[in-house]
Amino acid sequence: MNWIVFAITVWLLTGMDVGLAPAFQLGTLPIVPSFLFVLLGFIGLWARWMTLATAALIIGAIMDLYHQVPTTDGADVVVLGPFALGCLLGAQAIHGSRGLMFRQSTVTLALLVFMGASIAHATAYGLLSIRALYDNLVMHSVATEIGTRIGSALYTALLALPAGWLLQRLSPMFSFRSAHGLSAGARR
Amino acid sequence: MARRRSISPQSLLVFACGVLMLTALVPSKLTGWVGSLRGPTTVLVAPISRPMAMLESWLREPMSERIREESPEFREMRELRDFYLTEYQRISDENHELRQLIQALQEGVGIGDRQTFRILEAKRVGSDPRAGTIDVARGAMDGVTINTVATAVSATHHLLGVVSSVSTKVSSVHLLTDERLSPGLIEAIIIPESVTDLASLEQAPRIQLRPVGDGTLIADVGRDDSDVVSVGDLAYLDDPHWPPAAQRLIIGRVRGLRDEPDRPLFRTVIIEPDIDPARARAVILRIPADDQADDASVLTQENAGG
Numbered sequence: 001m002n003w004i005v006f007a008i009t010v011w012l013l014t015g016m017d018v019g020l021a022p023a024f025q026l027g028t029l030p031i032v033p034s035f036l037f038v039l040l041g042f043i044g045l046w047a048r049w050m051t052l053a054t055a056a057l058i059i060g061a062i063m064d065l066y067h068q069v070p071t072t073d074g075a076d077v078v079v080l081g082p083f084a085l086g087c088l089l090g091a092q093a094i095h096g097s098r099g100l101m102f103r104q105s106t107v108t109l110a111l112l113v114f115m116g117a118s119i120a121h122a123t124a125y126g127l128l129s130i131r132a133l134y135d136n137l138v139m140h141s142v143a144t145e146i147g148t149r150i151g152s153a154l155y156t157a158l159l160a161l162p163a164g165w166l167l168q169r170l171s172p173m174f175s176f177r178s179a180h181g182l183s184a185g186a187r188r
Numbered sequence: 189m190a191r192r193r194s195i196s197p198q199s200l201l202v203f204a205c206g207v208l209m210l211t212a213l214v215p216s217k218l219t220g221w222v223g224s225l226r227g228p229t230t231v232l233v234a235p236i237s238r239p240m241a242m243l244e245s246w247l248r249e250p251m252s253e254r255i256r257e258e259s260p261e262f263r264e265m266r267e268l269r270d271f272y273l274t275e276y277q278r279i280s281d282e283n284h285e286l287r288q289l290i291q292a293l294q295e296g297v298g299i300g301d302r303q304t305f306r307i308l309e310a311k312r313v314g315s316d317p318r319a320g321t322i323d324v325a326r327g328a329m330d331g332v333t334i335n336t337v338a339t340a341v342s343a344t345h346h347l348l349g350v351v352s353s354v355s356t357k358v359s360s361v362h363l364l365t366d367e368r369l370s371p372g373l374i375e376a377i378i379i380p381e382s383v384t385d386l387a388s389l390e391q392a393p394r395i396q397l398r399p400v401g402d403g404t405l406i407a408d409v410g411r412d413d414s415d416v417v418s419v420g421d422l423a424y425l426d427d428p429h430w431p432p433a434a435q436r437l438i439i440g441r442v443r444g445l446r447d448e449p450d451r452p453l454f455r456t457v458i459i460e461p462d463i464d465p466a467r468a469r470a471v472i473l474r475i476p477a478d479d480q481a482d483d484a485s486v487l488t489q490e491n492a493g494g
Contacts, residue, residue, distance in 0.1 A: 014229075015236020018314035018323070022467050023244040028403035030317040050197050057204055065226045068319045068353060068360060070368040071216065075334055076321060076352040076360055078223040081212025085205060127212045135215045138368045144401070148318065 001043070001051045002175045013039055014062055024155070031151040033159040036063060037120070040087055041113035041160060042167045044094030045103050046176035052091050060087030060120065069128060072136040079128065079137075086123030090116030109164035114157035121149035227355025230314065230323055234358075237314045238325070245312070245469040254441070255462050267343055270422065270438060273379065274345040277424065277436045304477045305433045308332075309341060311470045313358065320366025322349075324471055327357040331475045337434040338471040340463045347425055347437035348465040351473070363465040364439065367401040374398070374405065375427035376439055378457070380416050393417060394426070397439065397459060403466075404443065405459045414445055414455040423459045433474035438462070 013035035021032045036059050043055050063083035068076035094112045101108040125145055132139050139145060211219050230237075255263065308331075310324035326332050336351040338361045349369075352362035362369055374397040393416065395407035409417060421442045425434055440461040448454055 011233060012236055015233040016240055018230075018233060018316075019237035019240025020244055021315050021317055023247060025317045025466070028401075030320070030401070032317050050201070053201055057201075057208070061208075062229065065229050066314075067316055068226075068321060070319065070352065070362065070366070070370060072370055074350070074352060074362070074370040076319065076362060077216045077220070078226050078353075079212060079216075080219070080222045080225070081208040081210075084208045085212065088205065131213055131215070137216075138370065140368065140401075152318070 001047050001055070001177075002173065005173045005175075006043075006055060009039060010036070010059065010062065014066075018066060024159070026151065026155065029151070030148050031155055033152065033156040034063070034117070035159070035163060037090075037117040037153075037156045038109075038113055038160045038163045038167065040091060040120075041094060041109050041116050042164060042171075043174075044091050044112060044116060045098055045109060046171065046174070048177070049095055052095055053088060056087040056091035057084050060084030063087070070138045072138055077137070079131065082124035082127040083120060085127065086120030087116070089123050090119040093119050104168070106161055106164045106168065109168070110157045110160040113160040113164070114153050117153035117156045118150065121153055125149060223353060224355065226353070227327065227358055230355065230358040234313050234325065237323075238311065241312050241314060242469070245467065248467055254443070254460070270343070271345055273422070274424070274436060274438060277379075281436060305474045306331075306477045307344070308473045308475055309470055310338075310359075310473050312468060315466060316360075317466060319360075320363050320368060321352065321360040322363065322466065322468065322471075323358055323360050324473070325358060326473060327359050328354050329356050330473075332359045332473055333476070335431050336476070337431050337437075337474040339437060339474065340468055341470045341472055343438075343463065344472050345438050346461065346463050347434055347439055348461075348463070348468055348471055350431070350434070361465075361471060365399050365401075365403050365405065365461065365465055367399045369399055371429050372398060374425065374430070374439065376407070376423045376459075377426045378409075378417050378421050378423050378442065380418065380421050395423070395457060397423065403460065403464060405440065407457050407459070408448075408451075408454045409445075409457050411453055411455060414457070417442060417445060417457060419444060423457075431474075431476070433476065 016035050025032050040056060040059050044052055047055065060083040061080060064080045065078055067083065069079055070076050094116045097112060097115065101112070128137060129139060131137055140148070211222055258266065308326060310326035312322050313325045314323040315321065324338070332351055332354050334351055334354060338348045338351065340346040340348055347364055349361040349363040351359050353360045375394065376397050377392045377394050379392050393409055393413040395409055397405040397407045399405050419442050423439045423442065424436050425439055426436065440459040443458045443460040446456040446458065448456055
């Protein structure tokens with residue numbers, strides 16, 4: 001994978017995630033999609049495992065830096081790890097499933113994005129909940145957290161249809177080389 | 189000759205996972221340094237996030253539906269009235285404080301610190317609806333500290349939130365409407381439209397507001413008190429747990445009163461901010477003026493109301 005193209009794409013998509021979040025917010029609910037998950041799903045379709053794992057850790061770490069957690073003393077804290085590890089597990093699931101799917105399809109990408117985002121959110125929530133047992137983190141109720149996170153994953157999958165289509169068109173720039181010799185954008 | 193051992197990528201991945209697991213689970217007291225990484229990252233993506241935030245603000249008005257329906261002339265008159273009402277309350281409070289100060293001086297007690305602050309505009313550069321925060325382009329370099337009060341730009345007497353994390357150039361404002369805001373209950377008074385004299389102001393209903401997560405705040409009010417509350421009345425912050433710069437700022441407007449069948453002695457008051465804090469284009473930060481910064485972009489005033 002071309003890491004320079006990856007870095008520029010991450011930069012652009014992070015800016016869009018941060019700047020456009022209220023525009024995509026579902027009413028007043030804290031349900032928002034993430035362009036970075038779409039990128040994770042896209043890379044998951046084409047990259048080799050070690051490349052994918054590294055990219056997942058980077059994407060997840062950036063998400064961790066942005067999603068602060070409120071504490072009981074009024075300050076917000078950055079917790080590095082929950083999304084990074086969640087994205088790694090999500091990437092593993094995408095990597096394991098991609099062989100069974102038609103990779104050129106945007107619908108496939110949307111499905112894998114939903115799977116990856118759900119796993120990442122579940123892992124992040126699990127780790128934060130464990131830490132909240134002995135630290136001063138403030139969490140929503142279980143129902144709110146699950147509803148919000150599943151809603152966000154579903155919303156991200158919907159966003160993956162147009163955004164994924166665009167990424168598939170740009171895929172030659174990423175210069176993927178998979179273990180099977182297939183590359184993104186290859187036409188039979 | 190000794191063979192040089194290289195570290196395999198798999199080992200590096202396992203090591204990275206171990207470190208991330210540690211930073212994820214070790215308490216905040218030991219991992220506070222991680223927060224310092226956020227500032228540079230925010231600054232790095234600001235060239236993209238800032239235009240996106242501006243575009244988003246342009247697409248969606250931050251005002252509540254009720255306010256949007258008002259004609260511009262009516263809105264201007266109402267804003268002026270709200271402003272002078274807020275000022276009136278602030279000056280009444282100040283008057284009360286001065287009386288106490290005179291009494292303290294007569295009794296030989298030292299003069300306490302009078303709250304002064306300077307105001308500073310900060311553009312929104314990002315937001316995180318899940319955390320209930322917005323990021324603004326002012327940080328520790330500008331004197332922003334934790335608990336700095338943020339108000340709306342278009343109506344500086346409307347409270348939006350309080351700063352909850354600060355890096356060098358960027359800070360996060362925890363919004364008033366987020367249900368994880370700490371402390372969870374916000375003490376406020378509701379001033380009915382008809383009240384104009386100080387005696388009636390002192391008898392205004394006092395409520396404890398709780399953000400519910402849908403952009404509104406609710407409170408229980410006794411049935412007797414609820415008789416004087418009507419839709420459109422303003423709720424003002426009056427909570428000693430909040431910084432002095434936030435006192436007597438407008439939290440929102442009464443959107444409705446709801447009967448509670450299982451609690452016949454109470455009614456629920458629903459308060460909605462006039463300006464949606466999550467969609468504010470910029471905020472005004474009220475920075476405690478311990479050191480009087482000499483900055484041309486900074487307006488300095490004492491106990492400013494607007």
